[in-house]
Amino acid sequence: MSPYDVLPRFRAQFDANNQEFSISGVVRPQAIDELGPSIASLRDAIGRVRGVLYVNVRRLTQMNNAAFHAFSRVILDACRARPDLKFVVITSSVVGWTSRKFGRLSGIEPNITVQEYDSEFYPGQGFLEEGGFVPILRSQTKMTWRHERAILPRHGMRHGIVMADICCGIGDFAVLVQKEFQPSRIVALDHSISSLTYARQVMREFDIRGIEYTYGDASEMLLDEAQFDLVTCRHSLQIFNRPELILKELYRICKPGGRVYITNEKNSHCLGEPRAESIRWTYNEVAKLFGHFEMDVELGPKSRRYLMEAGFEDIRVETFMVTNLDGDPQDFAEVIAAWADVYAGDMAARRGDGPEFVARFRQGFQDHIFAALHPKGYAGWPIWVASGRRPQ
Amino acid sequence: MLMEQGRTRMGPVHHELAGEPSFAPMIQIDMEIKAFVSAWRHCDYVSTYMARMISQNRSDSVRHSNLFSSAFNELLEVAFRTRHADGELACRVSRHGATDRIELTFPCVPEERQFYEQAVSQVAGTEARERYLNSVSGDLAPSREVVLLELAVDYNATFRVEEAEGDAIRLVVDLPLEGLEH
Incomplete structure (x- = not known):
């Protein structure tokens, strides 16, 4: 049989x-x-x-x-x-x-x-797809890539592997991985048709090969089980109301012995000097705002627990801080400005926040930008990286 | 395993009609019909395997593979029910732009050949959708004709029947899956 x-x-x-x-x-x-x-x-x-x-x-x-x-x-x-x-x-x-x-x-x-x-499963998608967010997503990936390119090999990334990038967004991470590590195959999946259209357009224009962009629901993927050496899912568990469902699927499609790599934030730990107090207050409020929409942008340090509960072993966790000292401080400032537009704009309005709150909320972002561009300033955005191995 | 029973070819396809666009060969699987009809799951095996193979370079490989497997499996289930016990099943897939062409050659008795020719001519008719809906709401289990109707209505498939060597028939099905909307 x-x-x-x-x-x-x-x-x-x-x-x-x-x-x-x-x-x-x-x-x-x-x-x-x-x-x-x-x-x-x-x-x-x-x-x-x-x-x-x-x-x-x-x-x-x-x-x-x-x-x-x-x-x-x-x-x-x-x-x-x-x-x-x-x-x-x-x-x-x-x-x-x-x-x-x-x-x-x-x-x-x-x-x-x-x-x-499907449409209601991704509470954050609407906010992030609208309003010309693409350039900001690209800047974010550029800033995190400086760190992740050195970190990824410690979590299973190597030449010739078969990998999946789940919740790939506009696909820029997959492109960077393809250029740097040359996996034999990348399947990049997202639930946003507009993001995938953009990703495919980039792939055509730059004649990039070896990436298959596919439309899918990360919590119920059509991908077969146990087929990838490495499965990445970046900045995404934190915007799902039930991250354990996604992890279950990441585990399923990962080969036994392969690894699942996730990155997440703890927004309340964003920091800056000068004007540290105002910045801290605003990012604490960011966490509460996302919580209102059933998203947990404080998930980063919880990654270890989530991976353990999903059945992974050999769990590795590390953190890195994207700062204004990485490359051009203006990039950092532009990312914060885009956050301010979405968080203190559409999201705050939909929660019903009053003008007084919004003004103070927005000021924290302004102060973060001030810190980033200040000649003696320092501004940071911490990221938690974690990976686990699927048991043999 | 299927591949031990059958043969996979990736050679040239010599099959074009005058004035038709040129379809580039993708993959072909041949099997003795006896081996094929020995297990129902062969329909699922072959449709899933070939769908994966040919979908890799489609704009959405996973979605394309799912749709292609769904349509191709129905055709294989049709071939599975042939009343002719000898000969060979040949499944060939070729491509022109957004359209994938399935050529399914299988042995059949003369009455079946006549049936397919008639069924294909009716599928092309304007009332195909209505006839398909009537079949869904009817009591009878779907016939081979209904299977073809469904492919025409839900997948925009077009059909042609061709002569093949011996007691075989060749069903040529064009599937424009790449253009199907979400």
Whole structure:
């Protein structure tokens, strides 16, 4: 018997609390009989719910027509037998065919609606995608790269490896890695179509090869398990409301013996001299502001715990400080100015902050810029780097 | 393992019609039809393997691979149900720009050949979408014709049936997956 035969290819289950029937994995039966227990479970679920039944196919990677027809048949029959019941099919924008295929059902029965999940999963994405943030992201990567290029080899980066950069954003880190370390393959995944469009454009213009930019949801990736020597995920766990879900996926796609590398901040530890007090106050408030939107920009020092709880071993943690003394202080100042625009602008407004708070909040960023550009000043932005090995 | 039973070729494809754009060969897998129909999972194996191989240099390799595997698996399941017991299955993929072409050659009995020719001509018809929706809402399990309809409606696939040597038929399917919107 091959491993193929013993691996569970799909899973169908009912969650009574959420009135949710979910199907995941690869469903390609030869005969409908193979689906017997799952179809019975769906019928049972329909019999037990009131109002609405959610049919969650977000993690359904493949389903052949035979299976689709079998499950659809049960739902369509239920619509006719129970007009009081509504069905909401939840698909994922990442799995290209699901919205299209299940969408046909709503054309047949008005009680069936199809919703594409994803948009609300990334609370920070909207803030960071809008408002011309790309140049700032590039400056940030340029500043952190000065440190990370020396740090990465201690965390598993080397020539010829197969690596994935999850939450790659505009892809500039992947490009720098490609030039410096020449992995044999880089898969770079992000959930922002506009960022990926930018990344692909850069790749074409600069004739860069060896990077595959792919659209995906970091918490539920289509990538196969155990295929990468190194998986990087930078500055991203801190903007997810459930970072453990992402880590679980990073672990899954990492080869046994390979490493997962994450970087995160502790924003309240941003510092500067002179005007240290004002700067400290503002960055403490930054942490609270992100917390309001379910993002933990204090995550950096918690990386070790997260990696341990995700099952990694040989965990290595180190920190570095990006400062105004790295390269051009003006770059540092511009990054802070961009933070001020987003944090004291759109984010503060959406939280409902008053003008007095916003003025004091903004002043801290101004003082950080003042420190960065002061001839005797010092301004810092600390980053926590951590990696863990997936056990053999 | 599949590859022990079959052969993978990456050689030239000598198959072009006058006035057609030139499709560049990507990959080909041949198998004895007996070996192929000995296990249903071969459809999944072949579609997944070939999808990964040909999607590497698409703009979104993972998404392309998922879509291609989904469509190709349906075609292989169609070939799996052939009533002809002897001969060879040949799966060939070639590319022109945003379109990938699958050429699936497999043995079939004369009635099946007639069926495919008729089915392909109907898939091209204007009422394809309506017929597909009727099949989804109907009681019958999807037929081979419905499988082709679904590929036309959901994947913008176009079809052609060609003569092949012996008792075989060649189904030529063009899939413009690169242009499919999210």
